[in-house]
Amino acid sequence: MKFQIFPSASRGIELLCxxxxxxxxxxxxxxxxxxxxxxxxxxxxxxxxxxxEASDLVHAVLxxxxxxxxxxxxxxxxxxxxxxxxxxxxxxxxTGELIMNVGSTPLSERSSEQLELISQLAGLAAxxxxxxxxxxxxxxxxxxxxxxxxxAARTHLVWLNEIANFSKAGTMHRHQSVAxxxxxxxxxxxxxxxxxxxxxxxxx
Numbered sequence: 001m002k003f004q005i006f007p008s009a010s011r012g013i014e015l016l017c018x019x020x021x022x023x024x025x026x027x028x029x030x031x032x033x034x035x036x037x038x039x040x041x042x043x044x045x046x047x048x049x050x051x052x053e054a055s056d057l058v059h060a061v062l063x064x065x066x067x068x069x070x071x072x073x074x075x076x077x078x079x080x081x082x083x084x085x086x087x088x089x090x091x092x093x094x095t096g097e098l099i100m101n102v103g104s105t106p107l108s109e110r111s112s113e114q115l116e117l118i119s120q121l122a123g124l125a126a127x128x129x130x131x132x133x134x135x136x137x138x139x140x141x142x143x144x145x146x147x148x149x150x151x152a153a154r155t156h157l158v159w160l161n162e163i164a165n166f167s168k169a170g171t172m173h174r175h176q177s178v179a180x181x182x183x184x185x186x187x188x189x190x191x192x193x194x195x196x197x198x199x200x201x202x203x204x
Contacts, residue, residue, distance in 0.1 A: 010072075010133075011064050011068070012061060012064050012065065012068075012071055012072065012078050013072060013129060013130065013132050013133070015057055015060050015061045015064065015082070016061065016078070016081060016082055016085065016129035016132075017126065017129055017130055018057050019054055019057045019058070019061075019082060019085040019086065019089075019129075020085060020122060020125050020126035020129055021126065022050050022053055022054050022057070022089060023054075023085060023088050023089055023092065023122045023125070023126075024119065024122045024123065024126060025050060026046075026047055026050045026089060026092045026093070027092065027115055027118055027119045027122055028119075029043045029046050029047055029050070029092075029096070030043075030047070030092055030095055030096055030099070030115060031112065031115050033096055033099045033100075034099065034107055034111055034112065034115070040096075040099065040100055041100075043096065044096045044097065044100060047092060047093045047096040048093060050089060050092075050093070051089050051090060051092075051093040054085070054086050054089040054090075055086065057082070057086075058082050058083065058085075058086045061078065061079065061082040062079065062082075065078055065079060072132045072133050073132055073199060073203070077195070077198075077199050077202075080195050081129065081192060081195060081196070084188055084189075084191050084192040084195065085125065085192065087188045088122070088185055088188045088189055088192070091181060091184050091185040091188060092185055094181050095178060095181045095182055095185065098174070098177045098178045098181055099178060101174060102174050102175065102178060103170075103171060103174055105166070105171050105175070107175065107178060108159055108162050108163070108175070108179075110155055110156075110158060110159035110162065110179070111159075111178065111179070111182065113155050114152055114155055114156070114159070114179075114182040114183070114186065115182070117148050117149075117151055117152045117155065117186060118152070118182065118185055118186050118189065120144075120148045121145055121148050121149065121152075121186060121189040121190075121192075121193075122189065124141045124144055124145045124148070124193075125145070125189060125192050125193075127141060128141045128142075128145075128196055135199070135200055135203055138196060138200060139200060141196070142193055142196050142197050142200060145189065145190070145192070145193035145196070146190070146193055148186075149186055149187070149189065149190035149193065152183065152186035153183070153186075156179060156180075156182075156183045156186075159179045160176065160179060163175045163176050163179065
């Protein structure tokens, strides 16, 4: 294994920031798919490209961690944070695939509420990775991420109650699939917050 003699301590953080930025762009893309059915095919292509970009970034993180002596956090933590961000991107792309098949019945306003909460979570995750060199600033971010994820869980329950009023089983299934996948996205960012909390405890 080849190590750098004078590696950039910030390189891992830069890669995580790029991952978080990819997620934030993709949340906007999923929102566009909901509001503009005519543009869904193009938005789905862009989500697929964003997922490929996220995969490349995770690979770059792994390569950096394997070839550098210096890291702002233990390598295992940096890898876990990058993996959770990548999984978030995968779920967003999956949500886009499901929206393509949702049919003519419009999605509930709860879909926009969930995406707004996911956008907040992604923004807090992006801000957190920028501050990994100074963990004292991250406790508020961790708490806000937990609060937003709890709101997402409550919104999901309200949405499921609305879906239960549909008369056709196929419509119920398609809409619930979108709702569940958005909840999966929010829960993955909740896992990011949980791991961030473990880092704060371990490194304090």
